Amino acid sequence: MSQDEHTGPAAQHADEPHSGALPGRLNRLRAGVLGANDGIVSTAGLVVGVAGASAGSGAIFAAGVAGLVSGAVSMALGEYVSVSSQRDTERALLAKERIELAELPDEELDELTALYRAKGLSAPTARLVAEELTAADAFAAHADIELHIDPHALANPWHAAVASAVAFTLGSLLPLVAILLPPPGVRVGVTFVVVLLALALTGAVSARLGSAGVGRAMVRLVGGGALAMAVTFGIGQAVGVATG
Secondary structure (H helix, E strand, O other): HHHHHHOOOOHHHHOOOOOOOOOHHHHHHHHHHHHHHHHHHHHHHHHHOOOOOHHHHHHHHHHHHHEEEEEHHHHHHHHHHHHHHHHHHHHHHHHHHHHHHHOHHHHHHHHHHHHHHHOOOOOHHHHHHHHHHHHHHHHHHHHHHHHOOOOOOOOOHHHHHHHHHHHHHHHHHHHHHHHHOOOOOOHHHHHHHHHHHHHHHHHHHHHHHHOHHHHHHHHHHHHHHHHHHOOOOOOOHHHHHOOO
């Protein structure tokens, strides 16, 4: 095998992902991290607030479980509705494109050519590319360049709903366990520390997945989580004093 075969473009970038499904996987992973983060913050605020009003483990446990279940159901329902609407829109656009290709093939070929011209190809090259792609699979070509939709990889609302519910549940379990295991005198402090460390981790992971600044993402999440818990704890204490 020649040196060029070892050091050509393909070999030089063999370790880089080129799959078209990679962005979708990263988006799902990032959504899972953010769902877990929502579970951490919302449940932490809830149980810390209840702990501020009552030292009873039973009340904290009941509030935490109720918050976990209602939050997971709400997240799942929201994702299902959102992704279902997205998929319905994508299906409608694809159906419209099929009709246009069947009824107006010449106009659609001109449109595909113009789209490749807009990407910087010369007129002859754009026309040649459009004609070859149309001959191979006109519908796939238009779905890709015009609609930016993969007809074989439409979003699944059930997958999104389950993933969202699972992520939220896993995130919620952390503050719930953190506040129930320690003795009453230190449970709130322990929960603060555990939750803020978890938020720092999820902030770093989400920033990495989104190619954003890790430091700023961590500061935003940790600061927001600390503020949420401080506010709910203060309100819980005020309510506990007022009703005590």
